[in-house]
Amino acid sequence: MAAGDESDCRGAKVALAPSVGTPEPWRHGEAVATIVLGAQWGDEGKGKLVDILAADIDVCARCAGGNNAGHTIVAPVGPDQAKKTFAFHLLPSGLVNPKCTALIGSGVVVHVPSFFEELAALESQGLDCTNRLFVSDRAQLVFDFHQIVDGLKEVELGGSSIGTTKKGIGPAYSGKASRSGLRVHHLFDHENFAQRFRKLVEGRFKRYGTFEYDTEGEIERYKILADRLRPFVIDGVVYIHQALASGKKVLVEGANALMLDLDYGTYPFVTSSSTGIGGVCTGLGIPPKSIGHTIGVVKAYTTRVGGGPFPTEQLNDVGVHLQDVGREYGVTTGRKRRCGWLDLVVMKHSTLINGYDSLNLTKLDVLDDLPEIQIGVKYMVDGKELPGFPADLEVLDKVQVEYVTLPGWKTSIAAVTTYEDLPTNCKKYVEYIEAFLKVPVRWIGVGPGRESMIMK
Secondary structure (H helix, E strand, C coil), X not given: CCCCCHXXXXXXXXXXXXXXXXXXXXXXXXXXEEEEEECCCXXXXXXXXXXXXXXXXXXXXXXXXXXXXXXXEEEEECCCCEEEEXXXXXXXXXXHCCCCEEEECCCEEECHHHHXXXXXXXXXXXXXXXXXXXXXXXXXXXXXXXXXXXXXXXXXXXXXXXXXXXXXXXXXXXXHHCCCCCEHHHHHCHXXXXXXXXXXXXXXXXXXXXXXXXXXXXXHXXXXXXXXXXXXXXXXXXHHHHHHHCCCCEEXXXXXXXXXXXXXXXXXCCCCCCCCHHHHHHHHCCCHHHEEEEEEEEECCEEECCCCCCCCECCCHHHHHHHHHCCCECCCCCCECEEECEEHHHHHHHHHHHCCCEEEEECHHHHCXXXXXXXXXXXXXXXXXXXXXXCCHHHHHHCEEEEEEEECCCCCCCCCCCHHXXXXXXXXXXXXXXXXXXXXXXXXXXXXXCCCEEEX
């Protein structure tokens, strides 16, 4: 980054100008972390940007969520640098960089068997994670009975089903909030753990009826798992602050996205954690002053998985096109994603809360063959524009979305490597987004590989 550009690195709120250079996420010599957050309903492609940035980081940390997240990364590994596809769920995807250390922070909920299954899968593909993967001792534990309860809760909701991944995330966070959960450090006092665990399961039996579950077998299983997990467990607060204080480059990888945030998303069709910038502080135990550049990852259109409102959803040929060309199937669940036009009302709401300094616009190439492209810019109810994204889903059900229509570019951009070489109409689409949100787009995804990212 050129001298004098530092204000642009942190100042997405400055006026946009063609002379603004590519930002350097890391401000050397200062104890700040770069943050990558999902800006819509998840599945925006955060993992790919994390993978690219991971080439120049020391620590990649997860701050919230569990193995309900899903990041797919295509990267070369091994001496022959063969391209392989890695599916990350619980583990930080910065592990693709062999020099990067990964931290699962205190705000994450950890299903220990899945932790080891995912680790084994990565290592079987040639990714050596030895001595570079750690888990905070304050992280909450997810057990198999949480996953059973997750399914029972969905049945209980009936027609109002939220559409969870059935990974037990919600019940684990519920236990955490009610102060009845178990944390990683509890595993290492086996008798105390066993006593607490029995009490937890009995509580679920009383709530949902006695379901099939081998409580004593699980207690013995976790005695073995505790010994396996012990070498990975650290004081996450001390670790992250030592990393920052020593000038290491820290990247925080968000899970899910702002519109699934427990407070600011489409409640109750949300996840059970704080997926925005606030969750970074609470999930890692770092203060706001330790946050440097915040990057919002936004898909060039909109998708969501499961139930819940979706104002710009296209239940027509456009939706099918986006789904098929964009290969919109969940990494974690395999479920088809619902698809629609880009919603800038959602993005404005997301930007207000997370304060993005820059954006990564992903999957722009999926729009290549469309003759025209629409963008949602206003929500109208009874002829009046709503001032923001409504909290009340009854109101949201009534909104009429106002769109602007831009011409498509009708040519493939998959091989384009510079912003200047993008078709004129493609650049107009990007620039419209920038002008509306007053946030610069710095990275543009034009394909699945790590080389298919234009830096603007």
